[in-house]
Amino acid sequence: MSASHWALSCAFVSLALSSHNPAQEAPPQVAGRYAVLLRTDDAAQTRFLEELGELRRARAEAGLAARIEARRAELLPRQAALAAHVAGRGAAVIQHGWLLDMVIVDGVTEPLRAELAGRADVLAVQPIERRAPSLAKAMDASHHEGYAAHALSIGGVPLEGGGQTIAILDTGLDLNMGGTGRPHAAFFANGDPLDPSGGGIGGSRVASAVHVPYNPQTTSAEDLHGHGTRIASCAAGAAWAALPDVGDASAPAATIKVFKIADDSAQFFGLTTADGLFSQLQKIVAQPDIFVANLSYDGWNDPVYFINPTMDAVVLAGVSMTASAGNYGVNLDFAHASYNVLVVGGSEATAFKPALFPFLSAVGPLPDGRRYPQLIAQGVAVTCARFDDESTAVDSNGCSAASAIVAGSLALLHQADPTLKPREARALLLNTTAKTTGNPNASGWGYLKILPAVQAA
Structure with missing residues (x-):
């Protein structure tokens, strides 16, 4: 589990207090x-x-x-x-x-x-x-109780996301870590790059990786930005090194499928387009093994803009979907207005309350009165995988990491009960949250608690 911090949903540099948004600077x-x-x-x-x-x-x-x-x-x-x-x-x-x-x-x-x-x-x-891309402690007993959930088993198999596939819609993934020709160790079984039991790319748990060919500069699903690697590690990373705060993510045994939506050109680096995102969403629904998808990018706050009904359709078609609420506080210009997607805000690291620093988690409600976000998960100091480097980790601050943590949690629910429909899984998470303090308009229905959710499944 690993990543850095960013100013938007996961900006480009460590400017946590900045309101910098590349999507606002590039031709929208x-x-x-x-x-x-x-x-x-x-x-x-x-x-x-x-x-x-x-x-x-x-x-x-x-x-x-x-x-x-x-x-x-x-x-x-x-x-x-x-x-x-x-x-x-x-x-x-x-x-x-x-x-x-x-x-x-x-x-x-x-x-x-x-x-x-x-x-x-x-x-x-x-x-x-166009839109821009917007954890060891996070999983312990005083936070989301992920490790307690991992101690449970289904048919003798640990409840760690095994048999579940999570789609990561992001800037790609570190598929060629430091020129080794294999993915980052976080995406192998037990975080061990010498263990090929994942059965995917280079023996990892990464089953496939596709990209949107925007231009000659965007040629592969390799992560040139770092955001996608961080976010995937928050959802399905396994502890890869004996480093402080490096640990398993929500679903460390899950299979990962990468759907790169980022443009690699200098002008639009890291940005996605609505049509590029649409094409990847259709691919996800066409693959029957994918039951969870995460989008840690900014959204469209108009519920009738076609991406929102498309994401609603993804959920109705059987895929639980999470999205990051955004790091702009009461400015909801880039909010996700989908009705079925589970939109996640970021909490502080040591309290069940919406984050105010080093970023400002989204504050609802939406213009139509709907609660926003739906719940919060840790968004401050989430330890993530750093692309092209397994000797260190990097902290993420933002709703992007929080959304990915919830995506991994949904994979555990679908493992616990394969008959669950996405809206049933969503209801389980929302009805087992912990009470929050701080601004109620930024807390949704509460703070993610994985253990009671999987126990209720």
Whole structure:
């Protein structure tokens, strides 16, 4: 478990009090690129997502693939007609949606945008925007009680996330630690790079790693930023060295799948785009072994912006999802407005209260009155893995680490009861929290407690 601290959801340097946000400095919109959402039958959409959830819980890989392909075929005629229409206007559809009935169109002029928005079959035309990436003590008996949960077993197997797969949507992962050709030791079984029992990349627990090919500078899922390595270690890292405060994360035996959403170019380093995130979310739902996903990036505070209903769809399709609440206090410009995602604020290191220093955890409510965040987990001095370096660790301060800790906790719940639906797992966590002090508008339903949650599962 390891990482550093950042000014946003996990900024670039140790400026914990800064309000610096690269997403506010870079052009916030990808010029000429829009999401075009088509009108659809809401009841049919809900049935489709619930069917995906049932197939995923049954681990029915062939059935899941067949149902997704059938949905693609069902939606394709209208999407193809729209693609032909925009091609005649000099634009191009560069991505088709099946999780939502929508397409991503590039090369859109203002007249074409207005034309698309006026079509009877179009629900909304939304710009593609960019966003930025926003623990040994955390797991002990005086904090989240993770180690006490690990002492339990299911069928003789320790409750450490074994058999569960966590998707990490972030800046990538340290897959070539210090030029060794293997991932960081934190992502091997028992933190031992000589133990190949993880069965993944280089014998690690990293089963796969994919990236969004934004440009010639973004060529792999390797973490050039450090944020993704830190966050993955907070969710599923294993103690890799005898260093102070280095210990197992929430789910140290879980399998990890990396979905890099960061741009590696100098201009947009570390940032993601909404369409890049959308493409990775669809990939996650199509993989039946993934039951938990974490997004420690800034969000979109408009609940109808297409990323929010997409994340809602991910949860309805059977994936428990967590997101970081943000480190801007009452400024909720980059909040996550999804209804189904579990949004996590950061707590202090020694008290069950929202963090005020060295960062300011998000303070709700959302503009529509909803409680925000939903709960808090340790966000100060969380010991994490440092990319390209196994001889030291690095502390993370921010909601990014807190969100990842909760993601690992959800993996334990799904291990304890494989029949759990995401909203049931979410309810278990929210109903077993500890009471908090400090600002109630920043505490959600309380402070994460893993042990009572898994005992109730």
